[in-house]
Amino acid sequence: MTFQKRAHKILELLEAFGEVEIRQLSSKIGVSEVTVRRDLTTMAANGLLYRTHGGAMKISEVIKPVSFANKAAVNLKAKDAICRRAAADIMDNDVIFIDCGSTAFRLCQFIKNKKIKVITNSLPVVNELQHSAVAVNLIGGEVDTARQAVHGTMAKEHIARYHASKAFLGVDGITAEGLYAGSEQEASNTLAMASQSDCVYMLCDASKIGKTSYLKFNDLSLVNILVTNYNGTDLTNFESKGLSVYSVTD
Structure with a gap:
């Protein structure tokens, strides 16, 4: 699976859940956790998501007030x-x-x-x-x-x-x-x-x-x-x- 396809899947999962973990992404996409980490780092650098310690968050979740x-x-x-x-x-x-x-x-x-x-x-x-x-x-x-x-x-x-x-x-x-x-x-x-x-x-x-x-x-x-x-x-x-x-x- 190409990076573009993996990125699209990651964004779909973020849209659905707001926040996802590396282990969850690895299982859903069918690639190693090392690959997921690399993809998340690249996507964060491009402003597509917010990188957390254990995964990623949807950008809107980061800026939205949390009660x-x-x-x-x-x-x-x-x-x-x-x-x-x-x-x-x-x-x-x-x-x-x-x-x-x-x-x-x-x-x-x-x-x-x-x-x-x-x-x-x-x-x-x-x-x-x-x-x-x-x-x-x-x-x-x-x-x-x-x-x-x-x-x-x-x-x-x-x-x-x-x-x-x-x-x-x-x-x-x-x-x-x-x-x-x-x-x-x-x-x-x-x-x-x-x-x-x-x-x-x-x-x-x-x-x-x-x-x-x-x-x-x-x-x-x-x-x-x-x-x-x-x-x-x-x-x-x-x-x-x-x-x-x-x-x-x-």
């Missing part, structure tokens, strides 16, 4: 394993930041009985921690209804008034070259929370590892600890950049 509910429903088992490990480092009397990421949200279920203070821009986090032992401080600003989060200039000013022992944050992608976000607003909040924290935890399921996105907003120096269920060679690259890595099994 919090949709993101929160993905990779639950992995997110819970990541957050269970992260929660083990949270002690009574800690003051922590939790951002609006769907992975960080899963942290709530593991900290409800801890006597801590949480500062967050996430409306779901506030709702989840009501009537628990946790004291909650909701950051003020403009509400993004799709992301169920508070953003904007006032949010940054609010964050700057507080200091936390730990921040539990997420990103759209992380590589050895840096951290990536889907919007300037989310990047701005991440930077603000990190700058006001003694220790920054990045909570990333395997789908975020090796992935780039719309905006590279910082290098890895922003992060102290990466918690992930990914177990590939990229972890060595992260450790060489000075990150501590907590690898979990989901």
Whole structure:
């Protein structure tokens, strides 16, 4: 099968599913995974698709806003394993930041009985921690209804008034070259929370590892600890950049 025919089939599958994995494409098209990777790289360079760590996404899926509910429903088992490990480092009397990421949200279920203070821009986090032992401080600003989060200039000013022992944050992608976000607003909040924290935890399921996105907003120096269920060679690259890595099994 020629490259043109393979590319046509790949685009058909992306149109149907929005996102596809290399293994899936290899099976559907009947070629090796090596060939699929090569084709995806060529097609991404030509602007035909968006290359992810494990496959590809339809371009329109990359630029389309994704609701919090949709993101929160993905990779639950992995997110819970990541957050269970992260929660083990949270002690009574800690003051922590939790951002609006769907992975960080899963942290709530593991900290409800801890006597801590949480500062967050996430409306779901506030709702989840009501009537628990946790004291909650909701950051003020403009509400993004799709992301169920508070953003904007006032949010940054609010964050700057507080200091936390730990921040539990997420990103759209992380590589050895840096951290990536889907919007300037989310990047701005991440930077603000990190700058006001003694220790920054990045909570990333395997789908975020090796992935780039719309905006590279910082290098890895922003992060102290990466918690992930990914177990590939990229972890060595992260450790060489000075990150501590907590690898979990989901």
